[in-house]
Amino acid sequence: MASSNITFHGQPAIELSLPEGDRAIVALHGAQVLSWTPAGGPERLYLSPEALFDGQAAIRGGVPVCWPQFNERGPLPKHGFVRNLAWSPVPEAGDDHTVVLALRDSEATRAMWPHAFNARIEVGLAPQSLTIGLMVENTGREAFAFTMALHTYLRIDDIDAVRLHGLGGLPYWDAVTDTHPAPLPSGAALAIQGQTDRVYEAAPAPLTLADGLGRLSIAQDPVYAQTTVWNPGAELCAKLAQMPADGYRQMLCVEAAVVDTPVRVAPGEVWAGAQKLSVVPA
Numbered sequence: 001m002a003s004s005n006i007t008f009h010g011q012p013a014i015e016l017s018l019p020e021g022d023r024a025i026v027a028l029h030g031a032q033v034l035s036w037t038p039a040g041g042p043e044r045l046y047l048s049p050e051a052l053f054d055g056q057a058a059i060r061g062g063v064p065v066c067w068p069q070f071n072e073r074g075p076l077p078k079h080g081f082v083r084n085l086a087w088s089p090v091p092e093a094g095d096d097h098t099v100v101l102a103l104r105d106s107e108a109t110r111a112m113w114p115h116a117f118n119a120r121i122e123v124g125l126a127p128q129s130l131t132i133g134l135m136v137e138n139t140g141r142e143a144f145a146f147t148m149a150l151h152t153y154l155r156i157d158d159i160d161a162v163r164l165h166g167l168g169g170l171p172y173w174d175a176v177t178d179t180h181p182a183p184l185p186s187g188a189a190l191a192i193q194g195q196t197d198r199v200y201e202a203a204p205a206p207l208t209l210a211d212g213l214g215r216l217s218i219a220q221d222p223v224y225a226q227t228t229v230w231n232p233g234a235e236l237c238a239k240l241a242q243m244p245a246d247g248y249r250q251m252l253c254v255e256a257a258v259v260d261t262p263v264r265v266a267p268g269e270v271w272a273g274a275q276k277l278s279v280v281p282a
């Protein structure tokens with residue numbers, strides 16, 4: 001097993017690799033996982049071929065960390081600010097199959113959000129699985145509250161063929177129509193038809209994504225009360241930054257999220273939770 005510093009698209013990154021052949025790449029910018037290739041299988045994360053690596057913009061693809069605000073639900077920049085900042089490796093906290101990156105509050109973050117914090121992203125690679133954990137410590141004297149998402153872009157081979165299992169019976173908010181439609185029947189799989197932007201109550205068991213690349217289990221810790229499912233569809237995709245017009249056909253975001261009720265963290269307290277992706281054997 002090994003962890004090494006590399007340059008990926010001109011930006012500093014860390015590569016993890018296992019003797020079995022599994023590989024993952026994490027950029028320091030945004031502490032963003034940009035690639036996960038389980039041994040013997042295809043790339044499982046979508047990274048836009050038009051992604052910008054300028055050390056400022058949020059990179060389109062992989063696993064952007066959206067914190068301390070989900071989407072535009074508050075006064076901060078969309079999806080918060082940590083996806084736009086360079087995080088620092090914490091080598092002593094990691095090992096050959098785990099990368100840990102940290103970000104503390106700074107003058108720049110306090111100008112946007114007046115709180116003291118120590119955030120960590122822990123990326124763990126194991127044979128046929130990848131775990132991404134966010135930990136947030138309140139290092140200040142006052143409580144703070146946040147919403148967030150691990151905005152995982154899963155790579156798929158064809159949007160028309162993909163099915164997401166495990167959301168049956170769960171209430172959801174449809175952000176495209178701003179409605180609360182009836183849940184999917186229990187046991188039914190979600191097929192993606194056009195622009196899809198939904199905030200589901202978290203499922204009690206892992207979801208399964210199925211398409212021509214195989215089956216992937218998507219688990220999230222119970223601290224994530226919601227799971228969001230996003231695909232821009234053809235029309236919106238054509239207008240999105242850092243995205244080819246047909247990019248929506250190869251990606252589906254399934255996000256471990258806290259959207260509806262902000263998490264409150266008291267001084268000295270730590271909040272932590274992970275999303276785990278695992279290849280389901282054929």
Ligand SMILES: O=P(O)(O)OC[C@H]1O[C@@H](O)[C@H](O)[C@@H](O)[C@@H]1O
Binds near residue numbers: 071151175228
């Ligand atoms: O383009 P961004 O800022 O990365 O956001 C992408 C999408 O992120 C999703 O989580 C939201 O539900 C969508 O509404 C949003 O458009």
